[in-house]
Amino acid sequence: MRYLLSSLCLLFVACGSYSKKQNLQIEKASTRSIQNLYFSDTSKDYVYKANIAIYDNDFSGIFIVKKIGEANHRIVFTTEMGNKIFDFSFINDTFKVNFILEDMDKAILINILKHDFKALIQEEIPVVTSYSLQDTLVYETTILNKKHFYFKTQQLDKIIRVGNGKEKVTFLFSEINDTIANQIRILHSNIKLNINLKSICMSVNNHNP
Amino acid sequence: MRKIVYILFFMVAAVNAQTKMSIAESATLKAKVKAHAASVNTLLSDFTQYKHLDFLANDIETSGKLAFKSPNTVKWEYTRPFIYSVLFKNEKLFINDEGKKSNVDIGSNKMFKQLNSLIINSIKGDMFDDNEFDIVYFKKETNSEVHFSPKEDKFSKYIKTFHIIFNNEGHVVELKMIEPSDDYTRIVFSNRTINIALSDAIFTE
Secondary structure: OHHHHHHHHHHHHHHOOHHHHOOOEEOOOOOOEEEOOOOOOOOOEEEEEEEEEEOOEEEEEEEEEEEEEOOEEEEEEEOOOOOEEEEEEEEOOEEEEEEEOHHHOOHHHHHHHHHHHHHHHOOEEEEEEEEEEOOEEEEEEEEOOEEEEEEEOOOEEEEEEEEOOEEEEEEEEEEEEOOEEEEEEEEEOOOOEEEEEEEOOOOOOOOOO | OHHHHHHHHHHHHHHOOEEEOOHHHHHHHHHHHHHHHHHOOEEEEEEEEEEEOOOOOOOEEEEEEEEEEOOOEEEEEEEEOOOEEEEEEOOEEEEEEOOEEEEEEOOOOHHHHHHHHHHHHHHHOOOOOOOOEEEEEEEEOOEEEEEEEEOOHHHHOOOOEEEEEEOOOOOEEEEEEEOOOOOEEEEEEEEEEEOOOOOHHHHOO
């Protein structure tokens, strides 16, 4: 009987909401929306050296994000030698695969990448509830029907996607300079998929031929 | 009106700066390149790579060194803006990604084997295989430009056409790989030295 009680207790804790588990305090002055400005400048080419580890496969290459217009982003991943691995478009709420290497053309994988990159580039996100945790402001939001928590100190440092009260994916933004996150990590806790992005400083006198 | 005609005329003239070669001219070029390619035992060159994606403001520029040793050892080493190298050696592909090493056995992988021979052939310029490519020859000022379009669908899905620019001596000075979407990778070679002794250290994995 005691076992049953403690297991019920554990079950209760396990199913508790993410905000309760993290001791997040509800903020009275609520914010209507939060901004992620890391890919918000149409005049910038966002270029990163990338490592993507999927199960036991490591892909390294160049990860490019371009804001083409309002709510219009292009995301391309190529090898160092320039061969495209994937090429996606996010326009408003539509998602399009422009190209993907045959070996990676799997609906499950594409769906995961779609959710990850949508959260990465989404600029204006309506806030459901605002919380605080010591010096950090935490905003609960919904992206593609999934619950996301945005953590903000001086700037946006972290996004966590939550499912069943548990952390599923963590987005970490660091080495932030102005509105550029020079280091970005996307870490999945339930599948073996990690993405590491390191900003490449392109020379200014780079011309198109 | 006359002005427009002049402008149009000049535009046509400008486009025609690249003219098709005669059969005799293309045969001469082919013979020259093949003779040169056969004489290359080692090759060392700097390169600058421009990745052009139509939607970007600037091409992504990377650069490094290329080393080749006959018959089929090649090392592409990027030094800017990151350190990364791939070495094709003994049917294996060795990758060094900023110190993190890995390798792929290409002995059994047809695509990697093709890629390896393609890289070697394109460095030397000897891709004149009519079974594999539709080939078109152009004159471009003092240089020659040859377009190689893969015939195999499996291949042309990734690269629509290779453009190789040869200088007067039949050496490759530029290689451009154009994707079906018209995005491309352009590699410009410079400081090329041929048949000097290359230390084995360059090709250690």
